Amino acid sequence: MRRLPVYLAALATLTLAFAGTASATPRSHWDATHPRRAEVNHRLSNQDRRIHQEVREGDMSHREAARLHRDDRQIRGEERAMASQDNGHITRAEDHALNQQENHVSRQIGQ
Structure with missing residues (x-):
């Protein structure tokens, strides 16, 4: 008892x-597969592929490719920092800001 x-x-x-x-x-x-994060990261990997293709075809110098890769790494770092503030999510405003930066790099790849 x-x-x-x-x-x-x-x-x-x-x-x-x-x-x-x-x-x-x-x-x-930590939600690494959040839809907004997935979109940003997919665009970054697509841009990486495009940069490599431009260099292979001789349309871009290695120096220019290195600069664009550095810009992409900076965007990826921002995405990770933003996500770390909100348990792996990024807000619509953060997504919009990252997309604008990605658009800028994308236009430079196409030139």
Whole structure:
């Protein structure tokens, strides 16, 4: 009979421990496949492919390609920094800003 309060106390402690862990999980989740992030990252990889193609075809110098790759790395870094502020998500405004930067690099690839 004296063991019952000890078991109940242990059960209550475990219940609270699991409840605290379950509620912390969504906040610490890093969503690398969020649709806006996926769109930005897909565009960056497409631009990377286009830069390599332009160099192969002789339409772009290695120096120009290196500069464009550096611009893309900077955009990717911004995307990661923005996502780290909101559990792996980027806002519409952040998505819009990143897309404008990607558009600028994309136009430079096509010139």
